[in-house]
Amino acid sequence: MIEVQQSKKRCLGVLAATLATCSLVATSLHAGTIPSGAQTLPIGQSVKLNLLTSGEIPGVVVGDKLFKEFIYSWTNNMPAPENVNVTAIIDSDDNFGIRFQGSFSDLPGDLVASDASLSFSVHVVHEPTNGNSEAENGYGSTRFLISDAHLKSAVFLDEGTPGSFGSVDESFLGNVPQIPQTLHVFNSTLGQGGKKSEDGVIFDNTYEWLHVQKDIYAFAAEGANAPVRMTIIDQTFSQVEIPEPSSATILMMLGSVAVMGFSRRSL
Structure with a gap:
């Protein structure tokens, strides 16, 4: 009997430690991954890209x-x-994102293309449900994961002169699980020509954060009367809701496991 009681005490100690760890993890998730010094931008407000690339x-x-x-x-x-x-x-579907606004262009005449490479990471900022740490339905918070990506940019060029091309290509390399899909918007007078100003993808998996890479390319034909240019590149991300169990729910689950263990040892 003494051995059983000691075993129960050890299990309860492990149970308490596990619950404390779960609470710390949940608190960390709810606090998000916002670094010290990060700036909250209201819709329509902007910062210069060099302040972000430099880490200022x-x-x-x-x-x-x-x-x-x-x-x-x-x-x-x-x-x-x-x-x-x-x-x-924020887009028409209430997805938050960022716009890159600048003179992304190539001037006609030098027969040398212009190119820019831009990469960043996007993270979900978690918040507890209704500001409460515990919800009545047994879930302590609502967790969101990124499910979709959306890319928009109008590429302008001299439609009457063949040989011009502009594009924004987007990839999601370095993520786990891997993301094979890519996004592509463009305008072209090469060959048969063509244009596409919007693209989007629904990922096969959901993600708490993503690596994102863009390649912005422009080439103006030698005889073109206007540069190839895209001055606005919009990027937004959709997310889906995933409830998380509350501390009480976790305790009940772990308690059930502990009781089963006690029963087996008692037999």
């Missing part, structure tokens, strides 16, 4: 999303980061 501003929070870890490089006629605005936006 370590990230921006737009609604329920955090954007950080910005890296930018450019060639030829593409804008320097101090000439690019990063603006908080």
Whole structure:
């Protein structure tokens, strides 16, 4: 009997430690991943891209999303980061995101394309349900995960001169699970030509955060009367709701496991 009681005490100790760990993890999730010094942007407000790439501003929070870890490089006629605005936006489906506004372009005449590479990470900012740590339905908070990505940009060029092309290509490399899908908007007078101003993808999995890469490319034909240019690139992300169990629910589940263990040892 004494051995059984000691076993019960040990199990209860493990149970309490496990519950404390679960509470710490839940608290960490609800606190989000917002770095110290990150700036919250109201819709329509902006910061310069160079402040984000340099780390002077370590990230921006737009609604329920955090954007950080910005890296930018450019060639030829593409804008320097101090000439690019990063603006908080929300789309018609209430998805939060950011707009890159600048003179992303290539001038005709030199037969050298202009290109810019832009990457960042996007994170979900978690908040407890209704501001409460415990909900009546047994779930302590509502967790959201990213499910979709949306890309929009109008590419302008001299439609009457063949040989011009502009595009924004987007990939999601370095994520787990891997994301094979890509996004692509463009305008072209190469060959048969064509244009596409919007693209989107529903991922096969959901993510708490994502790596995102963009390649912005422009080439103006030698005889073109206008540069290839895209001055606005919009990026938004959708998310889905996933309830999380409350501390009480976790305790009941762990308690049930402990009772089953006691019963087996008693037999």
